[in-house]
Amino acid sequence: MKKTIKLNPPNSIEHQLMKTCELTNQVRQDTMQDLENIGEDFKHLFLVIQSVQRNYQALLDQNQQLQNLLLNLVKDCYCWQGNRCQNCQKILQALAKNPTNLDSESTEKYQDIVTQLRKRN
Numbered sequence: 465m466k467k468t469i470k471l472n473p474p475n476s477i478e479h480q481l482m483k484t485c486e487l488t489n490q491v492r493q494d495t496m497q498d499l500e501n502i503g504e505d506f507k508h509l510f511l512v513i514q515s516v517q518r519n520y521q522a523l524l525d526q527n528q529q530l531q532n533l534l535l536n537l538v539k540d541c542y543c544w545q546g547n548r549c550q551n552c553q554k555i556l557q558a559l560a561k562n563p564t565n566l567d568s569e570s571t572e573k574y575q576d577i578v579t580q581l582r583k584r585n
């Protein structure tokens with residue numbers, strides 16, 4: 465009986481195919497790992513955004529409460545509109561200079577941006 469020798473030459477089609485499959489598999493596994501990492505990053509970013517959102521909301525609430533308190537002090541004072549006492553004048557000036565109040569130009573720009581963003585969704 466003739467003895468056959470199994471040859472697997474490195475240039476055979478089968479060998480090339482195996483290599484290609486192995487490489488493809490590796491690339492796909494890497495991609496899955498990358499996607500998982502990106503997912504983790506998004507989860508982390510989401511938590512950061514939530515935290516910033518909570519802090520900002522708390523700041524807005526506090527700002528609103530303080531503004532209301534000051535406006536009520538002026539409203540309940542013995543003086544009247546057009547003839548305010550010194551304290552009320554100081555309060556009104558401070559409120560007018562409040563850096564968190566937006567001027568009309570900034571408000572319009574902000575609304576434009578928000579409108580553009582909402583159109584995309």
Ligand SMILES: [Zn+2]
Pocket residue numbers: 538541542543544548549550551552553
């Ligand atoms: Zn007053």
